[in-house]
Amino acid sequence: MTNNLESVFNKDTxxxxxxxxxxxxxxxxxxxxxxxxxxxxxxxxxxxxxxYLTSIWSPLKSLNLQNQFDIVALVYGGGLTGQAESIRLGVSRLLCKLDPQNRKTLKPFGFLSRDSRIKERKKYGLKKARKASQYSKR
Incomplete structure (x- = not known):
């Protein structure tokens, strides 16, 4: 499935x-x-x-290209919100690859910044990442 699309497109696309x-x-x-x-x-x-749909199309709308391209995405992992925002970042990065002038337009909107917030790992001795059992003084 994924190899068929990737064989048609090269690494730059x-x-x-x-x-x-x-x-x-x-x-x-x-x-x-x-x-x-x-x-x-x-x-x-x-x-x-x-x-979700407006979030995905927002980089193309800011460049007035929404009716010139079709977006084909292969997504896995996460939920719908994470998938929609990952597609938006992928579209923005691809538009910058196609024309470096697009970077000046997309950068102020924050389309090119990777949101690095991920789930924090659970620590030993705690119930969750930060949740501890209640402290008793006496």
Missing amino acids: IGLGKRKRAIARVFLVPGEGNLIINKIVGEKYFQYNTS
Whole structure:
């Protein structure tokens, strides 16, 4: 499945985006503004949630390119929010690869910054990452 798309596109036409546990490989194909995620229509994949869809299309809208490209993404891991934001980062990075002038437009919106917040690991002696049992003085 993934090898078929990656064999058609070379390394320069893949945008990689990460957020929390989600990893997205994004491809921009000349088209009329369709979104395909894991071979499923994007609206159906994100359960018709407009906030996820506007988040994905925002880098292309800021450059007025929303009707010139189709977004094809291969995503795994994480939840829907992490996947949507990882696709947005992958689209932004790919647009910068295509034309370095796009970086000046996308950088002020924060589309090129990787959100590094991930789940903190559980420590021994604690119940969760920071939750400890109640302290008793007496």
